[in-house]
Amino acid sequence: MAPDVSLWPLIGVAVIIAGFVLRFHPMLVVIGAAIVTAFAAGFGIAATLTAIGTGFLKTRNLTLAIILPLATIGLLERHGLRQHAQAWIQRFRRATAGQLLIVYLGARELAAALGMTALGGHPQMVRPLIAPMAEGAAEARHGPLPDRVRYKLRALAAATDNVGLFFGEDIFVAFGAIVLITTFLHEAGIAVDPLKVAFWGIPTAGAAFVIHAFRLWRLDSALAREMHDAPATAETPASGEHGEHGEQGVSA
Amino acid sequence: MIFSLAHLYVLTGFVLACVAVMTAADRTHPRRLGSALFWGFYALVFLVGDLLPPAWLGGGVIAMALIAGSRGVTGGTHAAPTLAEYVERARRLGNRLFLPALAIPLVAVVVILLSSKGKIAGVPLLDAGNPALAAIGLSSVVALALACWLTRETPAQGVREARRLIDAMSWALVLPQMLAMLGLVFSDAGVGKGVAWLATHYIAMDIRFVAVAVYALGMALFTIIMGNGFAAFPVMTGGVGLPVLVGVFHANPAAVAAIGMFSGYCGTLMTPMAANFNIVPAALLELPDKNGVIRAQWPTAMGVLAFNIVLLYFLLPTP
Numbered sequence: 001m002a003p004d005v006s007l008w009p010l011i012g013v014a015v016i017i018a019g020f021v022l023r024f025h026p027m028l029v030v031i032g033a034a035i036v037t038a039f040a041a042g043f044g045i046a047a048t049l050t051a052i053g054t055g056f057l058k059t060r061n062l063t064l065a066i067i068l069p070l071a072t073i074g075l076l077e078r079h080g081l082r083q084h085a086q087a088w089i090q091r092f093r094r095a096t097a098g099q100l101l102i103v104y105l106g107a108r109e110l111a112a113a114l115g116m117t118a119l120g121g122h123p124q125m126v127r128p129l130i131a132p133m134a135e136g137a138a139e140a141r142h143g144p145l146p147d148r149v150r151y152k153l154r155a156l157a158a159a160t161d162n163v164g165l166f167f168g169e170d171i172f173v174a175f176g177a178i179v180l181i182t183t184f185l186h187e188a189g190i191a192v193d194p195l196k197v198a199f200w201g202i203p204t205a206g207a208a209f210v211i212h213a214f215r216l217w218r219l220d221s222a223l224a225r226e227m228h229d230a231p232a233t234a235e236t237p238a239s240g241e242h243g244e245h246g247e248q249g250v251s252a
Numbered sequence: 253m254i255f256s257l258a259h260l261y262v263l264t265g266f267v268l269a270c271v272a273v274m275t276a277a278d279r280t281h282p283r284r285l286g287s288a289l290f291w292g293f294y295a296l297v298f299l300v301g302d303l304l305p306p307a308w309l310g311g312g313v314i315a316m317a318l319i320a321g322s323r324g325v326t327g328g329t330h331a332a333p334t335l336a337e338y339v340e341r342a343r344r345l346g347n348r349l350f351l352p353a354l355a356i357p358l359v360a361v362v363v364i365l366l367s368s369k370g371k372i373a374g375v376p377l378l379d380a381g382n383p384a385l386a387a388i389g390l391s392s393v394v395a396l397a398l399a400c401w402l403t404r405e406t407p408a409q410g411v412r413e414a415r416r417l418i419d420a421m422s423w424a425l426v427l428p429q430m431l432a433m434l435g436l437v438f439s440d441a442g443v444g445k446g447v448a449w450l451a452t453h454y455i456a457m458d459i460r461f462v463a464v465a466v467y468a469l470g471m472a473l474f475t476i477i478m479g480n481g482f483a484a485f486p487v488m489t490g491g492v493g494l495p496v497l498v499g500v501f502h503a504n505p506a507a508v509a510a511i512g513m514f515s516g517y518c519g520t521l522m523t524p525m526a527a528n529f530n531i532v533p534a535a536l537l538e539l540p541d542k543n544g545v546i547r548a549q550w551p552t553a554m555g556v557l558a559f560n561i562v563l564l565y566f567l568l569p570t571p
Contacts, residue, residue: 005442005445005446005449006442006446007446007449007450009438009441009442009443009446010443010446010447010450012434012437012438012441012443013438013443013447013477016434016477016525017477020524024321025320025321025323026427026524026527026531027316027317027320027321027423027426027427027430028317028318028320028321030317030427030430030431030433030434031313031314031317031318031321031430033434034433034434034437035314037434037437037438037441037443038437038440038441040441041440041441041442043441046307048310049306049307049308049310049311049314050306050307050310051310051436051437051440052309052310052313052314052433052437053304053305053306053307053308053309053310053311053312053313054306054309054310054436055432055433055434055435055436055437056297056309056310056313056429056430056433057297057301057302057306057309058432058433058436059428059429059432059433059436060261060264060297060298060301060429061257061385062428062429062432062528063264063425063426063428063429064257064260064261064264064385064388064389065385065388065389066421066425066428066528066532067264067267067268067414067418067425068260068263068264068267068388068389068392068393069356069388069392069395070267070413070414070417070418071267071392071396071399071407071410071411071413071414072352072353072356072392072395072396072398072399072410073353073413073417074410074412074413074414074416074417075352075396075399075400075403075405075409075410075413076349076352076353076399076403077413078333078341078403078405078409078413079341079342079344079345079349079403080338080339080340080341080342080343080345080349081342081349081350081353083335083338083339083342084342084345084346084347084349084350085350087342088347088350115364116357116361116364117384118357118360118361118364118384118387118388118391119357119358119361120357121357122532122533122536122537123417123536124353124356124357125353125357126533126536126537127533127536127537128353129350129353131537151539151540151541151544152544152548154537154538154539154544155534155537155539155544155545155547155548156548157537158533158534158537158545158548159521159545159548159549159552161533162520162521162529162530162533162545162549163521163549163552166514166517166520166521167514167517167556170510170513170514170517177481177482177513180482180485181485181509181510181513184485184486184489184490184509185494185505185506185509188490188494190494190498190505192505192506192509193506196506197506197509197510198510199506199510200504200506200507200509200510200511201510201511201513201514203559203563204510204511204514204556204559204560204563205514207555207556207559207563208514208552208556211552211555211556211559212552215551215552
């Protein structure tokens with residue numbers, strides 16, 4: 001059957017996949033895919049440049065929320081915020097990295113479900129507070145961490161922020177996704193109550209919490225096993241600013 | 253409105269322009285020219301982007317990609333305090349250090365709550381188009397003032413610290429915007445229609461479980477390619493969700509749409525194309541593996557996706 005739509009622009013998708021598989025520079029892959037797609041759709045040179053320029057301009061808001069908190073976070077880091085966050089969590093002798101992240105997951109998801117998506121985020125919460133606290137809690141329990149473990153904890157802290165945000169915000173009625181869904185269904189001739197859409201998001205939101213919290217709960221025993229098998233005293237910490245601070249925190 | 257995104261664009265552009273100027277003046281910088289041009293052009297996009305012809309911007313974006321792609325963007329040298337100095341300073345300020353950091357989200361939430369009713373002289377306080385983002389911008393300014401007062405530092409030092417963090421992220425900071433631009437080009441060029449046509453013409457959609465799996469997996473896969481569930485949703489729901497799941501199998505459209513969108517989010521957790529959630533945090537946390545965050549979250553994403561398929565299957569009315 002002959003398609004009634006042009007399949008040529010799909011070459012752009014192939015460029016993206018090939019580029020990432022062959023490990024070309026992501027910036028080159030993306031701009032290459034944009035140019036190829038536009039040409040395949042029959043855009044001329046001027047129209048291609050215009051499409052790229054307007055697209056880039058329209059999406060400036062994505063970068064705002066990353067850049068604007070940086071001056072504050074940078075200043076606080078200069079005055080030891082990350083070291084203090086590590087030391088602070090170590091006062092709670094029984095807190096583990098897994099428990100800390102489960103609490104953050106619950107708080108992040110609940111706040112997002114109530115529309116407070118601003119409570120959290122990678123530049124303002126994860127880098128200065130959550131990741132150092134997870135590292136600090138693990139360090140208090142298991143001693144100095146090897147780089148591999150440190151990086152794993154940081155990655156899980158970032159992942160926890162994402163999971164909490166994504167599966168929380170979609171059960172908030174006024175959030176963009178629900179507006180998009182109801183608008184789309186309305187245009188397709190189906191009238192749905194936004195509350196119903198939010199309601200049907202609840203089972204998945206619950207499942208996401210249970211699945212991710214289960215993984216975080218297992219993290220503690222996995223850490224204990226890993227640190228027991230391979231004590232890391234000989235390895236250097238990930239970056240000089242962390243490290244032996246663990247002892248300092250415990251005695252504080 | 254009193255506080256709009258336009259103000260925040262200027263503020264962001266100002267920070268980026270400072271980064272460009274400081275880079276250009278940094279004699280020890282290993283890639284001084286390329287990095288200064290990269291940040292300089294990016295600053296222009298924020299400061300005067302609306303005034304420039306879009307085709308010029310497009311040319312500049314290609315130039316930025318070429319500079320970054322030829323390894324022309326690197327960080328400068330930043331004099332970092334020693335560990336002992338950090339610990340000493342941390343002890344001096346103690347828990348007060350948390351205040352400005354927590355002020356960013358808390359002030360934002362308060363501002364959003366107040367502004368939903370609050371108008372000053374009949375003008376809404378925040379940008380109606382995106383109040384959450386405007387609130388984060390406003391709270392960042394408040395928190396910076398608080399941080400300067402607490403640490404007895406100047407805002408200029410804050411900008412220097414912002415440059416240190418921007419240098420750490422380097423070109424990855426621009427990737428989310430590049431990918432979002434690509435998503436718009438894809439939709440202008442009709443990529444979504446092509447994918448939907450392929451899916452509906454080559455897969456046996458008359459089997460209930462297959463139809464459910466194609467919809468949920470299609471949402472995830474298409475989101476992995478596009479980096480955004482919102483781009484995948486109209487394609488998959490228009491192509492499979494409504495005609496097949498609702499039309500043929502009489503599923504509840506609200507459930508199909510909600511679970512479909514969440515299946516797309518599972519894809520977001522697994523793709524480098526969603527750079528602002530996956531690649532930027534990896535850079536921000538100084539992970540050596542730029543896919544480290546994706547590696548940490550794919551098991552959760554696959555678990556939730558499997559749950560979605562089973563849930564949607566059991567929600568289909570029995571024939």
